[in-house]
Amino acid sequence: MAPIDLxxxxxxxxxxxxxxxxxxAGLTLIFGILKILNFAHGAFFMIGAYVAYSIIGSNPSSLWxxxxxxxxxxxxxxxxxxxxxxxxxxxxRNVDEAYMLIATFAVVLICSGVVKLIWxxxxxxxxxxxLLDGAIAAGPLFIPSYSLFVIVAGFxxxxxxxxxxxxxxxxxxxxxxxxxxxxxxxxxxxVPFALTSTVVVSFMLAGLAGGxxxxxxxxxxxxxxxxxxxxxxxxxxxxxxxxxxxxxASVLLGVIExxxxxxxxxxxxxxxxxxxxxxxxxxxxxxLGGHRI
Amino acid sequence: MKIINAVxxxxxxxxxxxxxxxxxxxxxxxAGLVLVEVVFALSWNLLFGFTGLASFGHAAFFAIGAYLCxxxxxxxxxxxxxxxxxxxxxxxxxAAVLTGMVLLRRTTGIHLAIFTLALAEILRILVGYxxxxxxxxxxxxxxxxxxxxxxxxxxxxxxxxYYWFLCLAATVIAAFLWLVCHGPFGRILVSIRQDPERTxxxxxxxxxxxxxxxxxxxxxxxxxxxxxxxxAQIVTPESAHWIHSTQxxxxxxxxxxxxxxxxxxxxxxxxxxxxxxxxxVGLSELVIGAVLLVIVLAAPSGxxxxxxxxxxxxxxxxxxxxxxxxxxVGPKGKLVQEAA
Numbered sequence: 162m163a164p165i166d167l168x169x170x171x172x173x174x175x176x177x178x179x180x181x182x183x184x185x186a187g188l189t190l191i192f193g194i195l196k197i198l199n200f201a202h203g204a205f206f207m208i209g210a211y212v213a214y215s216i217i218g219s220n221p222s223s224l225w226x227x228x229x230x231x232x233x234x235x236x237x238x239x240x241x242x243x244x245x246x247x248x249x250x251x252x253x254r255n256v257d258e259a260y261m262l263i264a265t266f267a268v269v270l271i272c273s274g275v276v277k278l279i280w281x282x283x284x285x286x287x288x289x290x291x292l293l294d295g296a297i298a299a300g301p302l303f304i305p306s307y308s309l310f311v312i313v314a315g316f317x318x319x320x321x322x323x324x325x326x327x328x329x330x331x332x333x334x335x336x337x338x339x340x341x342x343x344x345x346x347x348x349x350x351x352v353p354f355a356l357t358s359t360v361v362v363s364f365m366l367a368g369l370a371g372g373x374x375x376x377x378x379x380x381x382x383x384x385x386x387x388x389x390x391x392x393x394x395x396x397x398x399x400x401x402x403x404x405x406x407x408x409x410a411s412v413l414l415g416v417i418e419x420x421x422x423x424x425x426x427x428x429x430x431x432x433x434x435x436x437x438x439x440x441x442x443x444x445x446x447x448x449l450g451g452h453r454i
Numbered sequence: 455m456k457i458i459n460a461v462x463x464x465x466x467x468x469x470x471x472x473x474x475x476x477x478x479x480x481x482x483x484x485a486g487l488v489l490v491e492v493v494f495a496l497s498w499n500l501l502f503g504f505t506g507l508a509s510f511g512h513a514a515f516f517a518i519g520a521y522l523c524x525x526x527x528x529x530x531x532x533x534x535x536x537x538x539x540x541x542x543x544x545x546x547x548x549a550a551v552l553t554g555m556v557l558l559r560r561t562t563g564i565h566l567a568i569f570t571l572a573l574a575e576i577l578r579i580l581v582g583y584x585x586x587x588x589x590x591x592x593x594x595x596x597x598x599x600x601x602x603x604x605x606x607x608x609x610x611x612x613x614x615x616y617y618w619f620l621c622l623a624a625t626v627i628a629a630f631l632w633l634v635c636h637g638p639f640g641r642i643l644v645s646i647r648q649d650p651e652r653t654x655x656x657x658x659x660x661x662x663x664x665x666x667x668x669x670x671x672x673x674x675x676x677x678x679x680x681x682x683x684x685x686a687q688i689v690t691p692e693s694a695h696w697i698h699s700t701q702x703x704x705x706x707x708x709x710x711x712x713x714x715x716x717x718x719x720x721x722x723x724x725x726x727x728x729x730x731x732x733x734x735v736g737l738s739e740l741v742i743g744a745v746l747l748v749i750v751l752a753a754p755s756g757x758x759x760x761x762x763x764x765x766x767x768x769x770x771x772x773x774x775x776x777x778x779x780x781x782x783v784g785p786k787g788k789l790v791q792e793a794a
Contacts, residue, residue, distance in 0.1 A: 198564060252751050258563050259508045263707045264750040266700060270743030277736025382736075390575075390696075397568050431579050434572040442556070445565060 165301055170419050176308035178415020179315025180374050185392035185399075185407045186318055187366035193402025194339040194359045197253055200265035202367050203389030204272035205241065207382070209234040209371025211280050214380055219287050221376075227290040231372025235365045242364025246357050254356075269385070276382050289376040307376055314373050318366070319408050326404060335359065339402075391418070394437050400447025409448055455769070471621050474614040481729075483685075486617050488725045489624040490682045491701060495717035496631050497674040498702035503711035504635055505667040506647030507558070510567040510699055511574030515546040515672045517694035519679025521581065524593040524689040535599040535610070539623070539680045546676020547669050554668040559661050571696050578694035592690030596683050616685060623681055627674055628718075634670060635714050643667055704742070708749055710756020719757050 188202045213230040221227040249268060253261050288294060289307040296303040326332035338345045338355045346352045378384070395414055399406025414433055421432030441447075473485045494516055501507045519542035526538050533541075557569050582590050598616050601608040610616040634640055645653045646660055654660050683689050692698065701724075702717065709720025724742065731738035753760045 249747065249751065256754075259502065260707075260750055260754060262508070262567070263703060264747060266704070267743045267746035267750060270739045270746065272743075274736040274738070274740030274743060278734075278740065282735055386697075390571075393568070394572075397564070428579050428583050431576065434576045434579075437572050438569060438576075441565060441569065442560070445560065 166423065168302060170423050171416060172302075172304060172308065174416030174419035175412060176311050176415070177418055178412035179312045180370075181388065181391045181395050181415055182315050182408055182411035183311075183318060183370035183373060184367070184388045185395040185411050186322055186404070187363035187370070188392050189396045189399065189402055189404055189407040190322070190359060190366070191363040192396060193404070194335055195250070195254065195356055196402075197250060197261050198258065198265070198393075198396075199250070199363070200262055200389075201245070201268035201272060202363075202392070203385030203387075204269045204276075205238050205245075205364055205367040205385075206371045206388060207276060207385035208241065208272060209238045209368030210375050210380055210384060211276060211371075212237050212368065213372035213375050214285060214287055215280075217287070217375075219285065221287070221290040224290045224292040227293075227376075228373075231369050231375070234372035235369035238368025238371070239361045239365035242361050242367075243357070245364070246360040250360055251357075273382050273385070280382075282382060285380040286378070287375050287380065293376070311374065315411075318369075319404075322404050323408075391433070394433065398437060398440055398447055400449040403447070403449045406447055406449035455765070467625075471618070474617050479613060482613055482617060484725055484729060486613075486620050486685045487682075488721055489620045490678050490685060491705065491725075492718050492721045493624050493627050493678040493681065494675055495702035495705040495721050496628055496714075497671045497678065499706040499711055499714075499717045500631060500635065500643075500671045500674075501667055502703070502706060503713070503716065504640060504643040504647060505664060506650075507562065507664060507668070508567055508703075509570045509668075509671075510696065510703075511570030511572070512671075512675055512702060513694050513696065513698035514570075514574035514577045515549060515675035516679040516682070516698065517574075517577065517581065517689075517691075518542070518545050518549055519676030520683045520689045520693050521587055521593065521679075522676075523680035524596045524683035525587065527596050527599055527684060528593055530597075534602050535684075536601070538599075539677050542676040542680030543673040544676075546679070547673035549676075550669045550672025551665065554665045554672075558664045558668060571699070574694055574696060574699060578691050581694060582691040590691060592688060592692075593683075594688045596687045596689065598684045598687070610684070620681060620685060623677075627677055631670075631674060632714060639663075639666075704746060706756075708746055708756060710758035710760075712755055713758040713762070716756045716758045723757065 184202070184206055188199060191197055191199050191202075209231075213234040216230040216233060217226055221230070245268065249264060253264055289310075293307040293310050296305045297309065324332075326335065334345075334350060335355060337348075338350060338352055342352050342356075345355075374388075391414055392411075395407050395410040396402070397410075398414070399408070399410035414436075417432050417436050418430070422429060425431060470485075470489075474482055477485065494512070497515075498509065498512050501509055501512075522542045522545050523538050526533060526541075553570070553573055557566060561569060581587050587593065598611045601610055601619065608615060608619070610619050635643070642653070642658055642663055645656075646658070646663055650660050679693070682693070705720035705724055706717040707720070708716075708723055709718065710716030723745075727742050727745065728738050731741055749756060753763075755763075
């Protein structure tokens with residue numbers, strides 16, 4: 162394997178990993194604070210993608226329109242998240258994990274049914290906006306500029322989340338709610354409001370990810386599943402609910418995925434699953450397990 | 455109440471066995487699939503509803519049985535069909551023992567879910583890669599066998615004949631699972647689900663019982679797969695897909711995971727919803743999702759639990775008017791409800 166291949170694989174993996182993190186970010190947030198493993202996250206990611214697609218069509222006219230559509234998708238899905246919290250998630254606090262999974266899986270079915278009814282089952286695809294449809298030449302290496310965009314977007318979302326959680330009063334507040342909701346309530350924190358805001362932000366991240374990752378992939382009612390499993394693995398490997406852990410795990414999984422598609426192209430996903438199993442057998446608490454959010 | 459139950463049960467059996475006499479080919483095919491999925495769901499629920507373990511990769515055991523049976527029938531190795539079904543059960547059991555020995559001692563809850571899911575996906579990728587198993591296209595045109603019983607031989611090639619065989623086989627496996635769940639073994643499983651720690655204190659080897667339940671469940675799931683292959687006459691890697699693993703979960707939760715018959719009710723309801731909304735793409739998912747959500751949020755004990763609750767209230771009201779108020783809903787009745 163030539164070093165240029167290796168470099169390309171790493172870059173590719175970084176881009177895949179960031180895409181996974183964009184989906185995993187909201188998932189890990191909701192898990193870290195509400196302790197709910199939200200199976201429906203992928204479905205709302207898909208709705209975000211469809212909303213953005215409805216705004217920009219197959220050929221977005223400029224980068225800014227593309228980003229704006231992603232933001233709008235984020236807002237729309239955040240609103241859906243508020244509804245989902247009122248109807249479903251609020252009732253799932255303090256029930257058995259299996260019931261959470263099944264209830265959120267029911268939401269997945271509803272979302273995918275609604276998507277099929279509104280947008281149909283036909284595949285659609287979206288081209289990257291003008292600025293991002295080429296590739297940047299760095300010596301002998303050609304990097305698709307859309308991959309760079311995804312990497313930058315992933316970093317920006319990660320930094321924003323990390324700073325918000327570890328450096329601001331909002332983050333401290335959420336950490337205390339995550340640690341002990343009852344005690345936080347006694348200290349005068351509006352716990353229900355904090356939890357609802359977490360859900361809304363998590364869903365907003367799902368919608369935003371849907372809009373940002375829209376280009377270069379097939380838009381179909383099964384889009385949600387494709388990223389959901391990887392994002393789930395990232396959340397689990399990162400140490401359930403830990404944003405930094407999820408970030409590291411996403412990048413790790415992305416690089417493994419892209420490396421395995423270079424080495425064993427006939428078995429997509431194989432290396433990832435084997436890695437996840439071995440990793441969890443050795444270190445079940447995850448990369449940064451023990452440190453909450 | 456017992457008489458009503460018995461009549462209902464016999465009526466269901468009668469409906470099940472007479473489907474080929476009044477339904478067209480399409481409905482007959484769906485009815486056969488329901489029987490297979492019922493066995494699959496009952497196997498899954500032995501783990502979830504009785505032992506308290508949620509496997510998210512149960513389709514793997516199903517696929518092992520289906521591929522084993524489909525491959526053997528296509529290759530025409532001449533093994534008796536009943537032996538093939540048993541072999542599928544053994545294969546499922548072996549796979550379950552191997553995975554269970556590694557997983558069950560270390561993990562429960564979400565970790566177990568992720569482990570089983572990842573293992574099943576690995577199996578799906580391997581099957582999709584294997585040329586002998588037809589790669590992504592799977593094994594097509596699987597012949598239906600004939601049943602050699604020594605004294606008689608039945609050709610199962612026709613849809614009706616194989617359907618009746620399916621009815622018998624599903625009844626036998628369901629009866630086996632019923633016995634497992636309602637004997638002393640099942641009682642121990644229920645107590646493990648309710649409180650593993652306390653069960654350990656009572657001197658019960660909890661990991662061993664969990665492994666045993668996992669093995670039985672894997673075996674019967676494998677048999678469900680073996681029954682499926684000649685019925686659908688095609689087996690694809692999709693049968694190991696994690697979406698297929700969610701089928702028994704949805705059915706069990708919809709019907710009621712804490713009761714033995716819940717998965718059966720759930721599977722039938724699912725098929726009815728699917729069939730009646732088949733003309734509008736997306737509607738079936740919407741309806742199933744909404745029904746499931748209402749059930750999980752409003753009645754976590756499922757349809758069967760809901761019916762039981764209604765009956766209990768009804769009988770309480772009846773008995774209030776007559777003498778002997780406490781006789782009908784005594785502590786014994788509650789115990790039976792929990793264990794059943």
